[in-house]
Structure formats: C-alpha cells, structure tokens
Amino acid sequence: MSRILILSDIHSNLTALKTVLDTVGRMDEVWCLGDLVGYGPDPNECIALVRELPKLQCIKGNHDAATLGEVDQQTFNHEASLAITWTKRNLNSTSLNYLQGLPEKLVLGDVTLVHGSPRNPVWEYLTDTLTALQSFPYFDTRLCFVGHTHVPAYWHENPEKNSVFPMRDFLKINISGRAILNPGSVGQPRDHDRRAAFALFDPEQSTWELRRVEYDIVSVQERIKESGLPWRHAMRLSDGW
Numbered sequence: 001m002s003r004i005l006i007l008s009d010i011h012s013n014l015t016a017l018k019t020v021l022d023t024v025g026r027m028d029e030v031w032c033l034g035d036l037v038g039y040g041p042d043p044n045e046c047i048a049l050v051r052e053l054p055k056l057q058c059i060k061g062n063h064d065a066a067t068l069g070e071v072d073q074q075t076f077n078h079e080a081s082l083a084i085t086w087t088k089r090n091l092n093s094t095s096l097n098y099l100q101g102l103p104e105k106l107v108l109g110d111v112t113l114v115h116g117s118p119r120n121p122v123w124e125y126l127t128d129t130l131t132a133l134q135s136f137p138y139f140d141t142r143l144c145f146v147g148h149t150h151v152p153a154y155w156h157e158n159p160e161k162n163s164v165f166p167m168r169d170f171l172k173i174n175i176s177g178r179a180i181l182n183p184g185s186v187g188q189p190r191d192h193d194r195r196a197a198f199a200l201f202d203p204e205q206s207t208w209e210l211r212r213v214e215y216d217i218v219s220v221q222e223r224i225k226e227s228g229l230p231w232r233h234a235m236r237l238s239d240g241w
Contacts, residue, residue: 001202001204001205003026003027003200004027004029004030004200004203005024005030005031005053005198005199005200006031006145007032007033007198008032008033008034008061008147008182008183009148009150009184009185009187009188010032010036010046010050010186011035011038011040011185011188012036012039012043012187013188013196014040014046014049015042015216015217015219016186016187016196017046017049017050017187018049018215019214020196020215023213024198024200024211027054028054029054030050030054030055031056031058031111031113032053032058032059033061033113033115033145033146033147033148033183034060034062034102034122034147035061035064035115035148036058036061037063037064037067038064038083038087039063039187040229041224041226041227041229043087043090043091044090044091044094047094047095047099048095059102059104059105059113060103060115061122061147062115063084063087064099064102067084067087067088071122071123073085079232082230083229086228086229105118105121107141110141110142110143110203111141111142111143112140112141112145113144113145114139115146116147117131117138117146117148118138118146118180119134119135124148125148125149127151132155133157136157136180143175144180145181146180146181148182149182150188151184152199153180153181153182155179156179157178171209173207174207175206181199184197184198184199185197188237189240190241194214194240195212195213195215196214196215198211198213217238220237221235221237221238
C-alpha cells in the first residue's frame with residue numbers, strides 16, 4: 001500500500017507546511033500541485049523544505065509563474081500583486097532556479113497533475129460542477145489532481161457523485177471511474193476552515209483521504225506583519241477565507 005502526500009498552495013507558509021509534514025509522518029512520495037510562493041513570508045524556506053521531500057513531483061502554479069515574470073502580475077488583485085513583488089525581491093537564486101525548472105503539467109501513471117485545470121494548467125479555476133465536467137475531455141488519465149481554488153473538491157465524471165467541500169473532519173473516498181480532485185490549500189485555506197488542508201492518496205486501493213490540521217497561525221501573522229506584506233493576507237488565515 002502506497003502513501004502519497006498531496007500538497008497544494010503552500011503560499012510561503014512554512015509553519016503550516018511543517019505542521020502538515022509532522023502530522024503525516026511516513027510517506028512514500030509527495031506530489032505538490034503548485035503555488036509554493038505568494039502571500040506568505042517564507043518563500044525560500046518553503047521551497048528548500050519541499051525540495052527535500054521523498055520522491056517529490058512538483059508542478060508550477062500561477063503565483064510561481066508570476067514571480068518568474070512568465071505572466072503579467074497586473075492580472076492579479078492589488079494585494080496579491082504586492083506580494084508577488086515582495087517575493088521577487090526576497091527570492092534567492094537557488095529558489096528562483098528551482099521554480100524555473102518546474103513543469104506546468106505532469107502525468108504520473110494514471111494521474112494527471114495540474115495547478116488550475118487540465119484545459120488551462122496554470123490559470124483556470126475549477127469552482128463549479130459545469131466547469132469541472134467540461135474539463136474531462138482535456139486529460140487522458142483516469143484521475144486529475146488540481147489546486148488553485150484553495151477549496152477541497154471532488155468531481156466525478158458521473159455528476160451525481162460530485163461534491164465541493166468544506167469538510168470539518170477528515171474524509172476518505174473510494175475513487176471509482178474518472179475523477180478530478182482538489183486537496184485544498186496548505187498555506188491559505190479559503191473554505192472557511194482555517195486548518196491547513198492536504199490529502200493522502202493510495203493508488204493501489206484508489207483511495208483519497210482529505211485531512212486538516214491546526215497550526216500556529218499567530219506566528220505566521222506576526223511574520224507577515226514584520227515583513228511588510230499586505231496585512232489582509234494575515235487576516236484571512238484566522239478564518240480561512
């Protein structure tokens with residue numbers, strides 16, 4: 001039985017990331033769905049820690065791409081753009097080189113990894129059932145894992161089985177047929193649950209276990225304030241919005 005940790009949208013929140021890793025303990029592989037940076041105060045530390053994880057597979061998110069200058073940061077809201085500018089100033093060369101080498105899409109066996117959607121790997125948000133159902137023709141594998149929305153979700157090719165969470169307790173799903181799944185956000189949840197979100201995937205058993213964990217939000221907020229990043233990004237952490 002394999003134990004694959006699925007992470008997404010860490011957003012430079014080292015405290016949340018460390019807490020997730022401590023909670024999970026043993027893992028066989030780690031798949032990261034992008035947005036290592038943006039919003040938070042610890043971009044270099046998060047990248048360094050992620051790079052050390054076992055059998056890591058990682059893709060590029062929209063904040064990663066914007067930090068590299070690959071997309072126009074003016075397409076982001078004002079405060080997100082300020083955080084991107086801050087990240088550009090504070091990212092070291094090792095971190096920069098790592099982000100530059102990330103692909104926008106990976107196919108690992110029967111799973112496609114993208115940040116946004118299989119139709120638009122970096123940018124498109126899958127926030128509703130219709131958009132998700134329209135995405136199924138754009139990947140050939142049985143499963144597709146996405147991030148970007150910061151909200152855990154499960155869409156099945158059979159619309160009767162679709163769900164968009166919030167879930168306040170862990171949820172284990174037996175995945176049958178083709179599906180798109182989102183583990184939520186490690187570093188900035190937006191489903192009104194402030195706990196860091198992640199998932200555990202077992203490809204042999206075809207199970208997906210959504211998990212949440214509390215972390216020291218106050219310490220992250222203090223570092224955001226000290227760094228000069230927009231205070232709104234700190235406020236959002238308290239209530240998960």
